[in-house]
Amino acid sequence: MTSLAHTIAAVSTAPGMAGIAVLRVSGPAAGTVVSALIGRMPQPRQAILTKLNDPVSRETLDVALVLWFPGPRSFTGQDVAEFHVHGGRAVVAGVLSAILAIDGVRAAEPGEFTRRAFENGKLDLASVEGLSDLLTAETQAQRRQAFAQYQGRIGSVTDRLQVTLTRALALVETSIDFSDEGDVSSAIVQEARGLVTHVADSIRRHMADAGRGERIRDGVTIAIAGPPNAGKSTLLNSLSGRDVAIVSPIAGTTRDVIEVHLDLHGVAVVLLDMAGIREASDAVEAEGIRRARDRLHKADLILWLDPRHAGAAAGLPDAVPVWNIRSQIDRVPGLAANEAGGRSISAVTGEGLAELIQDLGTFAANLAGGEPAVLVRERHRQTFADALSHSDAALSIADWDEAADIVAEHLRLASLGLARGSGRVGAEAILDVIFSSFCIGK
Numbered sequence: 001m002t003s004l005a006h007t008i009a010a011v012s013t014a015p016g017m018a019g020i021a022v023l024r025v026s027g028p029a030a031g032t033v034v035s036a037l038i039g040r041m042p043q044p045r046q047a048i049l050t051k052l053n054d055p056v057s058r059e060t061l062d063v064a065l066v067l068w069f070p071g072p073r074s075f076t077g078q079d080v081a082e083f084h085v086h087g088g089r090a091v092v093a094g095v096l097s098a099i100l101a102i103d104g105v106r107a108a109e110p111g112e113f114t115r116r117a118f119e120n121g122k123l124d125l126a127s128v129e130g131l132s133d134l135l136t137a138e139t140q141a142q143r144r145q146a147f148a149q150y151q152g153r154i155g156s157v158t159d160r161l162q163v164t165l166t167r168a169l170a171l172v173e174t175s176i177d178f179s180d181e182g183d184v185s186s187a188i189v190q191e192a193r194g195l196v197t198h199v200a201d202s203i204r205r206h207m208a209d210a211g212r213g214e215r216i217r218d219g220v221t222i223a224i225a226g227p228p229n230a231g232k233s234t235l236l237n238s239l240s241g242r243d244v245a246i247v248s249p250i251a252g253t254t255r256d257v258i259e260v261h262l263d264l265h266g267v268a269v270v271l272l273d274m275a276g277i278r279e280a281s282d283a284v285e286a287e288g289i290r291r292a293r294d295r296l297h298k299a300d301l302i303l304w305l306d307p308r309h310a311g312a313a314a315g316l317p318d319a320v321p322v323w324n325i326r327s328q329i330d331r332v333p334g335l336a337a338n339e340a341g342g343r344s345i346s347a348v349t350g351e352g353l354a355e356l357i358q359d360l361g362t363f364a365a366n367l368a369g370g371e372p373a374v375l376v377r378e379r380h381r382q383t384f385a386d387a388l389s390h391s392d393a394a395l396s397i398a399d400w401d402e403a404a405d406i407v408a409e410h411l412r413l414a415s416l417g418l419a420r421g422s423g424r425v426g427a428e429a430i431l432d433v434i435f436s437s438f439c440i441g442k
Helices: 030-038 089-100 110-119 125-136 139-148 153-179 184-207 208-220 232-240 285-296 353-368 378-394 404-422 429-434
Strands: 006-012 018-026 046-052 060-069 080-088 106-109 220-225 258-264 267-272 302-303 322-324
Touching: 006 030, 006 089, 006 110, 018 030, 018 089, 018 110, 030 046, 030 060, 030 080, 030 089, 060 089, 080 089, 089 106, 110 125, 125 139, 125 153, 125 404, 139 153, 139 208, 139 267, 153 184, 153 232, 153 378, 153 404, 184 208, 184 378, 208 267, 208 353, 208 378, 220 232, 220 285, 220 353, 232 258, 232 302, 232 353, 258 353, 267 353, 378 404
Parallel strands: 006 106, 220 267, 220 302, 302 322
Antiparallel strands: 006 018, 018 080, 046 060, 060 080, 258 267
């Protein structure tokens, strides 16, 4: 854990030339930095346009917008200053150098501003993860989901479930006090059991939706498969709009799985091009086919391309939907896409591609659409699974009167599991990993 007593500074915008660059300072000496560079303190949360002067040489470095956010009403919870300067490299370097020359100020580490917001209670861990996803979001679906996480979606859900568990736990402990009054104890236990059942059902619903959340974040996976020379790589290149796979009449050209990331209808999609499925002629091709079959089991959809329109090969995973597509229809004289039966395309002439792209976009949107999911990472799923395990363990006990202490312990552990989902407890082991993924200025 970094010391909150240090004052940190960094450029918060992307490196390189730009119209504007933002330099951020956080910590007890942030006010000293502002006074040193502009000679006065601006009103809180009001931008002013002013000269920035080097505290040592008194040279004017730039004319910039300066904002002052006294703690705790700031992003980090500390005193924070922002300098919106012209984005030339020399300007940014000069202003940052002047800031870091002030006593008590050092360069920020990756993610240190966000970490201070977490340590000062401005963000929980799930919100930090949401902010990380928001900074890297490439599609509208990813943006909506990341913003919901950043706004505390997991925390609001876990808070409600924890309140219910706390009520149930209080009732269980109360039943111990009324254990000699059968009617009262029975009614209390029945109410508590109903509350825990409600929590368990809610957790199951969120866990059932977790796959959708992970698809939005990581992308809907669509595998392009088929026999060798069926036009898989040509289709991949056509869908991606660039040459990412080698196209050759030689069978077995593609030996490894090639990934391309696309935005279809605002949903992230990962296209996979892989080795042609057949009996391998050499060890290298056999390994490519093995990897291809392994990835097919993890796909959300398989596009099976075959110029012969003979149908998908045997051995494809039963749990993954398969679209049979007749490819290379340009090689059949007089055959058009709408005459071939089913889905038919020519990646060379473009026939049938617009319809296929439309269908793929609809498929991806249906699979990943709707309200933002609550659970979007494997860590979230695991913490909810832990809470569900203890809730079910409590519900499996037939006589709560006789085992009230055991029931109470399960309810406490279930509540603890939910708290880990938002990162309010037990987060120390993963903090360094998460914050290291942020850029320096965040």
